[in-house]
Amino acid sequence: MEGIRETFVNYRKTVHLVFVVATMVLFMTSCGSKAVFDQSLAVDQQGWSSRKMAHFEVPIKDTLSTYSFFLNVRHLEDYRYSNLYIFLHTRFPNGTATHDTIECVLAKPDGEWLGKSSGTLRENKILLNGALRFPVAGTYRFDIEQAMRQQELEGIHDIGLRIVKNTDD
Numbered sequence: 001m002e003g004i005r006e007t008f009v010n011y012r013k014t015v016h017l018v019f020v021v022a023t024m025v026l027f028m029t030s031c032g033s034k035a036v037f038d039q040s041l042a043v044d045q046q047g048w049s050s051r052k053m054a055h056f057e058v059p060i061k062d063t064l065s066t067y068s069f070f071l072n073v074r075h076l077e078d079y080r081y082s083n084l085y086i087f088l089h090t091r092f093p094n095g096t097a098t099h100d101t102i103e104c105v106l107a108k109p110d111g112e113w114l115g116k117s118s119g120t121l122r123e124n125k126i127l128l129n130g131a132l133r134f135p136v137a138g139t140y141r142f143d144i145e146q147a148m149r150q151q152e153l154e155g156i157h158d159i160g161l162r163i164v165k166n167t168d169d
Contacts, residue, residue, distance in 0.1 A: 034167060036060070040072050040160025047152030053089070053145040054159045060093075060134045065165055069129040071144075072160035073104055077120050079155030082107035085147040086159075088128075093138025101147060102128065121157055131166070 041054045073084060084104040091097045104126050107113050115124035134140065142161055146153045 034165040035162060036067070036165055037161060037163040038072075040074070040158040042158055043156045045157075047150075047154045048146045048156050048159075050146055050148070050151050050153070053143040056142045056144075056161050058140045058142065058161070058163060059138070060140055061137050062165070063134050063137050066131045066133050067129075068127060068164045068166060069132045070162040070164070071102070071104060071126045071128055072158065072162055073106065073115075073124045073126060073156065074121050074158040075106060075124075076155045076157060077113065077117075077122060079106070079122075081148070081155075082109075082111065084156065087145045087147045089143040089145070091141040091143075093136050093140065125162060132163075 037056070037058045039056060041056075043054075044052070071086070071088075075084070083106055086102050086104065088100045088102055089097065090100075104124065105114065106122070106124060113122045115122045117123075144159055144161075146156070
């Protein structure tokens with residue numbers, strides 16, 4: 001009986017140790033991200049109105065480093081199109097503004113969805129610029145609006161931005 005009890009105690013210690021190590025590894029890898037901004041906003045499930053923009057305010061201090069700039073798009077698998085056109089409006093801290101039209105390719109020519117799958121959702125991290133250098137420090141405002149030909153675009157679930165500081169600087 002004593003041998004069984006000792007085996008059980010050792011087993012519990014091993015399980016506890018594995019749990020602690022796994023938790024620490026998860027904590028360290030999540031803290032190691034170089035993302036300076038990563039936020040997504042849910043789109044109205046009735047449809048993303050062409051008159052409704054997603055707004056993001058991003059504080060930037062470091063103007064010497066380069067950043068990878070991503071657009072995050074989550075859409076339903078029954079989304080009708082293989083792409084998504086957006087207008088990206090950028091307002092710099094000094095008041096300067098730019099406007100870009102961007103095509104986000106969401107499927108291969110044969111119709112196979114790109115990105116990661118989670119149930120009926122597809123997630124795409126679309127690299128817009130791999131070596132972006134912000135010219136001035138301060139808060140940048142990014143407004144994203146859908147630029148498809150539909151007033152109410154159905155099937156887009158979330159839209160967001162991810163900005164990651166490059167480590168090779």
